[in-house]
Amino acid sequence: MAVTHPLDRYLRVDRIPTMWCPGCGLGIALGAMLRAIDRRIEEGVLKRENVGFVGGIGCTARMTLYPQFDSAHVIHGRAIPFALAVKIVKPEMKMIVVGGDGDIAAIGGNHLLHALKRNADLLVIMVNNMIYGMTGGQLAPTTPRGLYTTTTPYGNPEKELNVIKLAAALGANYVARSSITHPQLLERTIYKALAKRGLAFVEVLSTCPEIFGRHIGFRNPVDLYMELRKRIVVKTNPSIEESDYDWSRGFVIGEFVDKDEPGFLDTYREYVLKAVGGAER
Amino acid sequence: MRYEYLTGNIAIAEASITSGLRFYAGYPITPTSDIFEYLARELPKYGGHVIQFEDEIASINAVIGASWACSKAMTATSGPGFSLMLEALSLAVITETPLVVAYVMRTGPSTGVPTRSGQYDVLQSTYGFHGGLVIPVLAPSTPQEAYDLTIKAFNVSEKLRTPVVLLSDAVIAHTYGKVAMREKGEVEVVERSKPSVPPSEYRPYDPVDGLVPPMACFGDGYGVLVESLTHDERGYYSPRTDSQRKLMWRLYRKIAESAGQIFEYSSLYLDSCDVALVSYGSTALSAQVATKVLRERGVRACSVKFKTLFPVYEEGLAKLLEGVEKVFVVENNTGLYYRELRGVLKDREVVSVPLIDLDVPPPQEVVEVVSKWL
Ligand SMILES: Cc1ncc(C[n+]2csc(CCOP(=O)(O)OP(=O)(O)O)c2C)c(N)n1
Ligand code: SF4
Ligand SMILES: [Mg+2]
Numbered sequence: 140m141a142v143t144h145p146l147d148r149y150l151r152v153d154r155i156p157t158m159w160c161p162g163c164g165l166g167i168a169l170g171a172m173l174r175a176i177d178r179r180i181e182e183g184v185l186k187r188e189n190v191g192f193v194g195g196i197g198c199t200a201r202m203t204l205y206p207q208f209d210s211a212h213v214i215h216g217r218a219i220p221f222a223l224a225v226k227i228v229k230p231e232m233k234m235i236v237v238g239g240d241g242d243i244a245a246i247g248g249n250h251l252l253h254a255l256k257r258n259a260d261l262l263v264i265m266v267n268n269m270i271y272g273m274t275g276g277q278l279a280p281t282t283p284r285g286l287y288t289t290t291t292p293y294g295n296p297e298k299e300l301n302v303i304k305l306a307a308a309l310g311a312n313y314v315a316r317s318s319i320t321h322p323q324l325l326e327r328t329i330y331k332a333l334a335k336r337g338l339a340f341v342e343v344l345s346t347c348p349e350i351f352g353r354h355i356g357f358r359n360p361v362d363l364y365m366e367l368r369k370r371i372v373v374k375t376n377p378s379i380e381e382s383d384y385d386w387s388r389g390f391v392i393g394e395f396v397d398k399d400e401p402g403f404l405d406t407y408r409e410y411v412l413k414a415v416g417g418a419e420r
Numbered sequence: 421m422r423y424e425y426l427t428g429n430i431a432i433a434e435a436s437i438t439s440g441l442r443f444y445a446g447y448p449i450t451p452t453s454d455i456f457e458y459l460a461r462e463l464p465k466y467g468g469h470v471i472q473f474e475d476e477i478a479s480i481n482a483v484i485g486a487s488w489a490c491s492k493a494m495t496a497t498s499g500p501g502f503s504l505m506l507e508a509l510s511l512a513v514i515t516e517t518p519l520v521v522a523y524v525m526r527t528g529p530s531t532g533v534p535t536r537s538g539q540y541d542v543l544q545s546t547y548g549f550h551g552g553l554v555i556p557v558l559a560p561s562t563p564q565e566a567y568d569l570t571i572k573a574f575n576v577s578e579k580l581r582t583p584v585v586l587l588s589d590a591v592i593a594h595t596y597g598k599v600a601m602r603e604k605g606e607v608e609v610v611e612r613s614k615p616s617v618p619p620s621e622y623r624p625y626d627p628v629d630g631l632v633p634p635m636a637c638f639g640d641g642y643g644v645l646v647e648s649l650t651h652d653e654r655g656y657y658s659p660r661t662d663s664q665r666k667l668m669w670r671l672y673r674k675i676a677e678s679a680g681q682i683f684e685y686s687s688l689y690l691d692s693c694d695v696a697l698v699s700y701g702s703t704a705l706s707a708q709v710a711t712k713v714l715r716e717r718g719v720r721a722c723s724v725k726f727k728t729l730f731p732v733y734e735e736g737l738a739k740l741l742e743g744v745e746k747v748f749v750v751e752n753n754t755g756l757y758y759r760e761l762r763g764v765l766k767d768r769e770v771v772s773v774p775l776i777d778l779d780v781p782p783p784q785e786v787v788e789v790v791s792k793w794l
Contacts, residue, residue: 154656188641193485196648204657209638211488211646213481214511220445220478224485224493227469228443229639232489253474414464 146173151207158201162360164319164345168266169202171322172235175329184334191232193222195247197239197273198347199266216246219254222261223403230404233333236263240281241271244302248280251302255309257403258337264329265302265340268347276350283386287354302342303382307396312337314396316382318344320368321392328394337402344371344390355386421606426599428566428592432522433458435570436494438602440609442468443486443493445479450534451590452496452524476501480508480521487517488646490612490637492574496522499541500531502548509583510549513671515646516581516625516633518612520573525589525701527778536778537590539701539752543760545585546730553671556580556682557730559587561704563597565727569684571602575610576682580674581632587729589752591702591780612637619643625667626653631674675731683733685740686725689715693722696741697773697790698761699750700726702780707750710786719794729757734764741765748773748790752781 143152150173159165179185190208194200196215203210209232213221222234236243243251243265254261270288271277278288280300287294306314313335317325325343332339344367346352352363370389374381377393384390426434433455436444444463446456460470469486473479479495486493497505502523512519527533528540541548545557556576560566570586577584615622615634619642627633633653636642645655650667652658688711690696695714699707704725714721724740741747747770749758755772762770773789775781 189639191638207643209640209642209644211485213484213646213648214507217477217481217508220473220481221485221488224443224445224471224482225489225638227471228486228489228491232639249474250478253478411464411469414461 146170146177149173149177149206149208151205154205157205159198160349162346162348163198164268164347164364165198165202165266167319167322168325168343168345169205171319171326172202172264172329173206175326175333178330179333185233189232191222191225191234192237193218193225193234194237195242197242197271199237199239199268199272200242202237216242217250218242219247219250219259219261219263223254223259226260226404227407234261236261238265239272240265240267240269240279240302244300245280252305252309255306255311255338255340258310258312258400260336260338260402260404262332262335262339262341264343266343266345267302268345268351270347270351270354272347272350276354283384286386299385301383302340303395304379306340307379310400311340311396312398312400312402313339313394315340315394316342316344316390316392318367318371318390318392319346320344320364320371321373324373324392335399336405337400344392421603422601424599424601425596426563426567427454427594427596428560428563428588429455429524429594430458431563431567431599432496432570432586432588433462434601435567436520436574437462437466437468438604438607438609439571439574440492440611441494441574442466442491443483444468444470444495445473445482445486445493446495446497447473447476447479447501449498449501451526451593452498452522455496455522476504477508480505483519484508484512484515484517487519488638488644490640492518492578494520494522496524498524498526499528502541502544506549509555510551511648512583513549513551513553513555514648514650514667516635516671517583518577518581518635519583520570520577520586521583522570522586522588524593525587527590533778535590537702537752537780538776538778539589539703539756542587542729542751542753543756545587553668554675554730555583555585556675557585557587557728559700559727559729560592561701561725561727562592563595564599566592567599567601569727571607571609572684575608578610578612579632580678581635582675587701589702615642623653624655625651627670631670631677679731679733680736682728682731683736684727686727687722689722690724692720693743694720694745695722695790695794696744696747697721697723697750697786698726698747699723700729700757701752703750703752703775706780706783706786709783710750710790713783713787714790732760732764737761737764741768744768746771746793748793750775750781750786752777
């Protein structure tokens with residue numbers, strides 16, 4: 140019998156190898172996600188047929204191509220409204236949105252903002268590689284100030300967007316940052332996020348050796364991995380203020396918000412009861 | 421069946437419920453908001469969902485998502501909103517997602533005269549999105565037609581797994597008319613065709629025996645793949661010319677070859693006609709009156725009202741207008757649909773009657789222009 144990987148049962152193995160560059164951090168992120176999902180399925184918290192993956196466009200969004208779940212690889216920035224609609228129609232689904240920093244926080248920023256405001260019952264995983272990988276190295280909203288990109292060849296003049304702060308300010312139930320340089324922590328974070336109601340937002344710092352690494356002088360995947368790793372500061376209960384980052388100061392990872400307020404579906408259910416005349420006063 | 425006096429907009433809302441609508445997502449815009457507001461009040465009573473999203477982009481993408489969760493889904497908008505929806509309509513085309521967009525035209529370009537009418541968006545409604553394919557466009561001219569064509573729009577969308585545009589305008593939107601409303605069982609309501617094979621054998625873009633693949637949904641246990649990239653029958657990305665050809669021609673053919681089944685029109689005096697006044701939407705009301713005036717003056721005129729605009733049923737149209745010498749295309753724009761017909765009716769004189777008016781162009785004006793060309 141052929142030797143199989145324990146996670147193969149969650150993969151469309153006929154699509155492997157992935158399209159990602161050798162040494163890309165995205166594989167580590169996908170592995171951690173699948174292990175976390177597997178644990179939740181084994182526990183009976185999740186049902187396999189109720190896991191839905193939605194991604195927009197970008198290297199990160201192509202994570203939706205590989206797992207053997209209901210998946211949608213839609214258009215750039217628009218994964219959130221697609222996923223939320225599925226959730227509204229089929230509340231038993233666990234909808235997971237995966238996207239890059241551009242996909243989620245630039246073109247998809249308005250949808251993110253409103254999903255956060257709604258505390259929409261979604262797990263949103265934003266992989267922050269600080270660059271537009273798929274299109275060849277243009278400025279991302281998350282690119283640290285001063286760094287070279289192909290559209291800011293003299294160094295990014297703008298301040299980097301800290302999406303953690305945005306998510307915390309707008310009322311998500313769970314806001315965490317993790318990193319592919321710390322795969323066990325990443326798995327634990329996603330595992331936890333999977334059981335939250337309301338919106339769980341997980342930022343995953345990742346390495347793009349092909350583009351970002353080349354720009355900053357660390358083309359070798361291991362070198363870039365080590366450079367990111369040494370900039371990571373793991374904290375328990377970090378403050379929101381500590382979530383600001385830049386390339387020289389480094390990145391605090393940990394859970395920034397963990398609460399259990401009613402999610403969109405909770406308040407929406409009450410609203411629907413009023414419509415059908417079943418409201419209790 | 422029961423009769424009620426309804427505006428075109430409310431007829432659309434009522435018919436969508438009859439058609440089995442279960443998910444409406446929208447963003448307010450004149451002259452469509454009353455469709456939204458009516459459904460917000462009524463649809464939850466039928467177990468449906470009505471959600472206001474942050475913009476039209478979110479709305480149409482949510483409609484696509486809801487359709488993939490097996491809900492019949494719709495949004496309504498006007499020019500500015502439809503322009504924002506175009507990228508997602510292209511997604512709905514390649515992923516073969518059934519949905520309905522009620523497009524109530526107003527005066528443009530841009531913000532134009534938001535409360536008034538026009539037919540400037542007739543080509544945009546099908547050609548607006550990228551990718552070079554056509555989606556069916558149905559065009560009512562009365563509240564009754566708005567009602568009937570809404571049901572048809574849902575049925576066509578399910579049968580062909582395609583987005584369908586229901587193209588109305590600001591006049592029809594708020595004109596009252598008597599509408600015969602169908603009860604359940606009095607009208608055909610097409611439900612989604614689901615796969616008959618087990619999940620292990622299911623290929624989401626395999627049309628099996630025909631042009632339209634059966635559709636599994638999120639949560640059905642089929643591991644569906646909604647894929648915006650060019651894909652094979654499995655839904656796997658395939659950047660190859662042969663895959664692109666296969667997919668494009670199937671998507672093209674499933675609409676083009678249904679043109680005859682989709683096509684619908686009504687006519688006045690067509691059996692004794694030398695001069696046809698062809699029109700659609702609210703302008704058709706004016707063309708019909710003009711036809712009668714012309715006949716009183718001894719012109720063998722007739723009026724042909726198209727209730728469907730795309731796909732253009734080329735053979736059918738040529739045949740329909742066989743004995744007619746001259747075809748006048750009356751519309752409330754710069755002569756847009758005329759350009760479509762000119763190509764189809766090559767062997768006949770086709771004359772454009774472009775009459776720009778914030779309401780219905782007056783019949784007298786139609787008569788004047790047509791008389792000049794007789
Ligand atoms: C509407 C639209 N605009 C632009 C693009 C081109 N595009 C594809 S992916 C991408 C950005 C990718 O960056 P990110 O979201 O950070 O993902 P990454 O590849 O870095 O994972 C862009 C601009 C597109 N596909 N659609
Ligand atoms: S371009 Fe960067 S993010 Fe994309 S696959 Fe290659 S290394 Fe990964
Ligand atoms: Mg990126």
